[in-house]
Amino acid sequence: MTEYGDGTRSVHAGLPPAVPGEPFLPGPVFAAPYHLDPEAGPAATPNGYGRPDNRTRRLLESAIGELEGGPALAFASGQAAVTAALLSILRPGDTVVLPADGYYPVRGFATSTLAELGVSVVFAPTAGPHPDYAGVRLVLLETPANPGLDVCDLAALADRAHAAGALLAVDNTAATPLGQRPLDLGADLSLASGTKALTGHSDLLLGYVATRTPSLLESLTVWRTTTGSIPSAFDAWLAHRSLFTLDLRLARQTANAAAVVEALAGRADVTGLRWPGRPGDPAFEVASRQMRRIPGIVGFDLGSADRVARFLAASDLVAAATSFGGVHTSADRREQWGDDTAPGFVRLSCGIEDAADLVADIVAALDKS
Ligand SMILES: *Cc1c(COP(=O)(O)O)cnc(C)c1O
Numbered sequence: 001m002t003e004y005g006d007g008t009r010s011v012h013a014g015l016p017p018a019v020p021g022e023p024f025l026p027g028p029v030f031a032a033p034y035h036l037d038p039e040a041g042p043a044a045t046p047n048g049y050g051r052p053d054n055r056t057r058r059l060l061e062s063a064i065g066e067l068e069g070g071p072a073l074a075f076a077s078g079q080a081a082v083t084a085a086l087l088s089i090l091r092p093g094d095t096v097v098l099p100a101d102g103y104y105p106v107r108g109f110a111t112s113t114l115a116e117l118g119v120s121v122v123f124a125p126t127a128g129p130h131p132d133y134a135g136v137r138l139v140l141l142e143t144p145a146n147p148g149l150d151v152c153d154l155a156a157l158a159d160r161a162h163a164a165g166a167l168l169a170v171d172n173t174a175a176t177p178l179g180q181r182p183l184d185l186g187a188d189l190s191l192a193s194g195t196k197a198l199t200g201h202s203d204l205l206l207g208y209v210a211t212r213t214p215s216l217l218e219s220l221t222v223w224r225t226t227t228g229s230i231p232s233a234f235d236a237w238l239a240h241r242s243l244f245t246l247d248l249r250l251a252r253q254t255a256n257a258a259a260v261v262e263a264l265a266g267r268a269d270v271t272g273l274r275w276p277g278r279p280g281d282p283a284f285e286v287a288s289r290q291m292r293r294i295p296g297i298v299g300f301d302l303g304s305a306d307r308v309a310r311f312l313a314a315s316d317l318v319a320a321a322t323s324f325g326g327v328h329t330s331a332d333r334r335e336q337w338g339d340d341t342a343p344g345f346v347r348l349s350c351g352i353e354d355a356a357d358l359v360a361d362i363v364a365a366l367d368k369s
Helices: 006-012 055-068 078-089 104-116 154-163 214-227 233-243 246-265 284-290 305-314 355-368
Strands: 072-075 095-099 120-124 138-142 167-171 189-193 207-211 271-274 297-301 330-333 345-349
Touching: 006 055, 006 246, 055 072, 055 207, 055 233, 072 078, 072 214, 078 104, 078 138, 078 167, 078 189, 078 207, 078 214, 095 104, 104 120, 138 154, 154 167, 207 214, 246 271, 246 297, 246 355, 305 330, 305 355
Parallel strands: 095 120, 095 138, 138 167, 167 189
Antiparallel strands: 072 207, 189 207, 271 297, 297 345, 330 345
């Protein structure tokens, strides 16, 4: 089979065979129940009811599955996907290892719901040291971690998890499947928020879990059908349409991040600059080995909440907004959400504006603030 490049894969993933008179990507199918054959009933059709069955969603799932390299299930949000993986695998008495510096609502969910269900929760920093996995049922890694951008060695940690009899899940939100393919690196599950760079237009919420293990796929499918955490047909269609430009968007975001990092690196009023693509960054070595491209997300510290506010007010092109990976450049002061970061820490997500415009705007806003 031909191994196409990222641009080709992005634009063709999940499309049905060409049919004269039909669109490239069929429009969304809106249905709660579908017509049934009065005699044969549901056995005669793949579409009985909208919660388990939707053609638009299946096309999106085959697209994501092609990019991740394993069958995928779409969920209503990234959070729905992460919690589906945790709750469909973990049982009372199990131990789970989670990133200490990962997406903070996952940590909140673990210390409340999982702990109440009798699951022991261990936190480990993405950059290590990683604990002994003896007796662990599931390890969740997030790399690059949001928001601190540390990176861990997935192949090495997959070996370690499997040697201890543990499953490995990887949150691939920041990287996207074009940045790294956790299943190829040994992970049992690759999951993500599709709300961020995967779809990139800041107009929908989506999550997914991909796995090559049939029993995990089966229990996740049952989990999703019985809890009902499905994305709408319209959002699934919009997400699939957005995937066509994934390669182009990521390429521009990465290039913009490189330009912004170069402009920030020389400034005395910007500290703690982090970008895994920058030589000398603590994540640079592992990221260069493991990742096929570096996300357009940059971390730095402006010293205080006030200065961050002045910087954002002075900028014309950097929107104050949470989330990341969108086509518009945005920045978020993570501490305001209760994230365990310094008051002046900023997560800057580079959009697809022209690099020269973006750098000039950021430099001017820093000079003014
Ligand atoms: C945003 C995010 C999530 C949750 O995704 P939603 O689509 O907002 O529910 C999970 N993991 C990471 C790393 C994220 O950045």
